[in-house]
Amino acid sequence: MANESFDAVVVGAGVNGAASAYHLVKKGLSNVLVVDKGVLAGGPTGASSAVVRQHYGHEVTARMAMDSLKFFQNFEELTGGHADFKTCGVVVVGSEDKLETVRQVVEMQQRIGINTGMVDREEILELEPDMFMEDIGGGAWEPGAGYADPVATTSGLMASALAGGAQAWYDTAITELLIERGAVAGVATTRGSILTDKLVIAAGPWTPALACSIGVDVPIRASRHPVLVFQHPSRRRPQHIIFDLNQIMYSRPEGADMTLVGTLDIAHSQDDADPDNFERQPSLDEIAEWGQMLMTRFPEYADVETRAGWCGIYEYSPDWHHVIDELPTARGCWIVCGTSGHGFKLGPAVGDIVSDLALGREPRYAVEDFSLARFSSGEPIANRYAETIIG
Numbered sequence: 001m002a003n004e005s006f007d008a009v010v011v012g013a014g015v016n017g018a019a020s021a022y023h024l025v026k027k028g029l030s031n032v033l034v035v036d037k038g039v040l041a042g043g044p045t046g047a048s049s050a051v052v053r054q055h056y057g058h059e060v061t062a063r064m065a066m067d068s069l070k071f072f073q074n075f076e077e078l079t080g081g082h083a084d085f086k087t088c089g090v091v092v093v094g095s096e097d098k099l100e101t102v103r104q105v106v107e108m109q110q111r112i113g114i115n116t117g118m119v120d121r122e123e124i125l126e127l128e129p130d131m132f133m134e135d136i137g138g139g140a141w142e143p144g145a146g147y148a149d150p151v152a153t154t155s156g157l158m159a160s161a162l163a164g165g166a167q168a169w170y171d172t173a174i175t176e177l178l179i180e181r182g183a184v185a186g187v188a189t190t191r192g193s194i195l196t197d198k199l200v201i202a203a204g205p206w207t208p209a210l211a212c213s214i215g216v217d218v219p220i221r222a223s224r225h226p227v228l229v230f231q232h233p234s235r236r237r238p239q240h241i242i243f244d245l246n247q248i249m250y251s252r253p254e255g256a257d258m259t260l261v262g263t264l265d266i267a268h269s270q271d272d273a274d275p276d277n278f279e280r281q282p283s284l285d286e287i288a289e290w291g292q293m294l295m296t297r298f299p300e301y302a303d304v305e306t307r308a309g310w311c312g313i314y315e316y317s318p319d320w321h322h323v324i325d326e327l328p329t330a331r332g333c334w335i336v337c338g339t340s341g342h343g344f345k346l347g348p349a350v351g352d353i354v355s356d357l358a359l360g361r362e363p364r365y366a367v368e369d370f371s372l373a374r375f376s377s378g379e380p381i382a383n384r385y386a387e388t389i390i391g
């Protein structure tokens with residue numbers, strides 16, 4: 001198997017690796033190989049809450065989210081697979097002092113063509129009649145938002161790439177990046193060496209170690225992120241995705257009678273988790289805290305029962321936005337990481353960007369915003385929602 005040659009190699013079969021392979025093949029490159037040390041969507045992708053919203057304060061990210069949402073809405077036609085995408089809309093709510101930021105974000109979103117608007121307390125109650133409103137001044141409503149199945153999505157993207165001629169090697173780890181005269185020449189794997197001059201590393205929290213092996217410091221940290229699923233015996237539950245700025249939490253419908261709950265609070269992401277060795281079960285304290293957040297916003301649903309819970313890894317950059325860049329020590333080697341809580345929904349746009357970069361084309365987004373150098377030059381992306389991972 002040694003010294004096989006491919007036009008492009010993608011490291012990682014998460015949503016970003018699969019989307020990169022999908023777009024590379026769609027743009028005419030059939031001899032593409034995806035390599036994963038585990039299985040498809042076996043990393044953070046498989047643990048994702050898979051919320052797809054466009055409510056971002058950073059304009060380039062909002063544009064990427066808008067295009068990615070269209071991709072999810074047309075997933076079957078574009079890939080032949082299914083993402084199980086369900087449209088339910090997102091309501092962003094917060095106290096009066098938080099609404100100026102929401103207003104600014106909504107204005108920017110509307111300017112670039114996103115269907116969204118501000119909503120007052122009465123309109124919020126029309127959307128969510130059981131919401132506790134005493135601390136809520138208003139919010140925003142984005143009807144097109146929804147959620148998908150992260151494994152089905154990744155599988156659909158990958159299946160399309162494979163149908164177009166790509167290959168996927170699972171249970172195969174990249175052990176070394178092979179560099180010659182400052183350019184990528186291939187990779188060493190547990191199945192032998194592979195030659196290529198186009199390498200996309202979408203290895204999630206494992207990306208910094210690969211970059212470090214060729215002398216590049218990628219300032220990404222990892223944190224453990226619990227998600228809880230609560231069942232409503234009465235079958236009454238929030239009908240939409242909720243972004244609660246006061247409690248810094250989110251929820252979304254799950255199945256027919258459940259609600260999935262997670263946190264948006266940066267303070268919950270300071271644990272420097274080991275992505276190969278972390279506690280995958282939520283603790284009893286986390287179950288109680290997440291359940292309390294849901295019941296604080298929806299006291300009518302105090303009868304909820306815990307149905308499921310798991311933890312996944314967020315890998316995040318200092319400004320909680322993506323890093324998409326060519327490694328300075330290896331021409332032709334592109335990394336995608338720092339995807340934190342945004343990486344699922346942005347996958348289709350990221351694959352489009354990375355495939356353009358790898359093919360020497362100009363991406364349709366201002367990707368310089370996602371450069372690695374922004375951290376050393378002191379020009380990180382400004383976070384409109386301080387203390388949150390909303391972005």
Ligand SMILES: Cc1cc2nc3c(=O)[nH]c(=O)nc-3n(C[C@H](O)[C@H](O)[C@H](O)COP(=O)(O)OP(=O)(O)OC[C@H]3O[C@@H](n4cnc5c(N)ncnc54)[C@H](O)[C@@H]3O)c2cc1C
Pocket residue numbers: 011012013014015016017018035036037038039040041042043044045046047048049050051052172173174175202203204205206207210225226227311312313314336337339340341342343344345346
């Ligand atoms: C609990 C949770 C909830 C989330 N909720 C949302 C959400 O609601 N909406 C949203 O947009 N995003 C969400 N995210 C974020 C999103 O899921 C991730 O940003 C995204 O899935 C990352 O995908 P990826 O393809 O970049 O990387 P990953 O999923 O991390 O995949 C990387 C792959 O690379 C492989 N790999 C690593 N090193 C090597 C190597 N040396 N050789 C070969 N293979 C290697 C791994 O095995 C892995 O399969 C959530 C994440 C978590 C954990």
